[in-house]
Amino acid sequence: MSHYLLAIDQGTTSSRAIVFSAQGLPVARAQQEFKQYFPQDGWVEHDGEELWLSTLKVCREALKQSGLSASDVAAIGITNQRETTLVWDATTGAPIHPAIVWQDRRTADYCAELKSAGHEQAVAAKTGLLIDPYFSATKLRWILNQVPGARERAERGELRFGTVDSFLLWRLTGGKSHKTDATNASRTLLFNIHTQQWDEELLKLFEIPASLLPEVLDCAAEFGIAEASLLGAAIPVLGMAGDQQAALIGQACFQPGMVKSTYGTGCFMIQNTGEVPVSSQNRLLTTVGYRLNGKVTYAVEGSIFVAGAAVQWLRDGIKLISHARDTEAMAEQTGDACGVYLVPAFTGLGAPYWDPKARGAIFGLTRDTGIKEIVTAGLQSVCYQTRDLLEAMRQDGAAAPSALRVDGGMVENNWVMQFLADILGVTVERPKVTETTALGVAYLAGLQAGLYQDLETIASHWHRQQRFTPRMADSHRTKLYEGWLDVVQRVRSEG
Secondary structure, eight states, X not given: OOOEEEEEEEOSSXXXXXXXXXXXXXXXXXXXXXXXXXXXTXXXXXXXXXXXXXXXXXXXXXXXXXXXXXXXXEXXXXXXXXXXXXXXXXTTOOBSXXXXXXXXXXXXXXXXXXXXXXXXXXXXXXXXXXXXXTSHHHHHHHHHHHSTTHHHHHHTTOEEEEOXXXXXXXXXXXXXXXXXXXXXXXXXXXXXXXXXXEOHHHHHHHTOOGGGOOEEEOSEEEEEEEOHHHHSSOEEEEEEEEXXXXXXXXXXXXXXXXXEEEXXXXXXXXXXXXXXXXXXXXXXXEEEEEEEXXXXXXXXXXXXXXXXXXXXXXXXXXXXXXXXXXXXXHHHHHOSOOSOEEEOOBTBBOTTTOBTTOOOEEEOOOTTOOHHHHHHHHHHHHHHHHHHHHHHHHXXXXXXXXXXXXXXXXXXXXXXXXXXXXXXXXXXXXXXXXXXXXXXXXXXXXXXXXXXXXXXXXXXXOOEEEEEOOOSOXXXXXXXXXXXXXXXXXXXXXX
């Protein structure tokens, strides 16, 4: 049996492929950024063909770099930016509209109408989610209503809907598999997380024909077989999970109460709550953590829309830096008390505020404010937002975690990790393998392929690379965070 796994990590700003050994160590990786489209204020789109072609390219590159052939790969796992919505032709596989990205806010007014009509409580009871443009259902409805003839074609069974995982699976299998997993399904506003089924009442509410929907499987399952013509040999696709749930698995957070936080384009903190779905009183989300052998493990999640994207904006939007790696030295020179706050509400605010009409701002500018101070404030904003999530979890009755396991591109920045530990007052642990999103879905594929006996085997592969312990005085921590709460209130649409 082959002991290598290919993980596809299709993210918001780039597509990645990583070849892992059965020990969970990366053998080779490839990454390609792709274009972001912003056709209107609050709108964010991707080209579905770019998503597919960039994914295929990095898979081929990673295999080439590894020195392995496709026949050496036991299985493929797919992880993805979650709520991003695609609709494609059931015959050709061609998207009928650009992918509407999870960050997109175009359906904010419709969501407000649904909330005003009193639907949110019933929707939350079934899905664990809030009515918000973030999730897939209102995006899907928008495409069906705005693309000429789309609703009629959907009613005739000529179209397919999916989050990015389903779309990539469809392309990899030559249109033979239209499937998703329970974690991605749980982010659509159409899936009942208690019955583990697409919900007829929700489909009716959002005006979605059932014929569009993929079949929902466990996270480790027989999803289909990638065609030999694409990578050089037929490879089974055996693992699938939305990116944040994949990171939960990659971080081996298998015990109730364990928490991980991922710092990619956005920031997502997830706490394992075990077999019982916990309903938050502080506008956090109840979601499927993972589903294996038909058994659901639930989680509570806080979602921040802009984390690494703030650094990308500093680099590409206002061109204050040339490389993300430059930010660490700037922050070290500036320190944590520069007096500047950057609220990166470029597409609204996520948890615990859920304010789609909030917009970004910079506060505290003085005559001696320079590039270093603004960059530092951008880094700090990610940590402050994480504190918002941790506070919401505490208010829901969760015990403070003994440690926060972190991953994603930003965690390579030691200054950010130390400030995170300081502002949270919690120890932060960075693992040896920080590509835990890709690693998690590789583990799922390996579990189905028989490379791993159980979750305990997977957990034994987790190793800490560095620990950051809080060293900031309580009074200073409180002062900085109170300043953050003040400026957030100022940018809120109800503020």
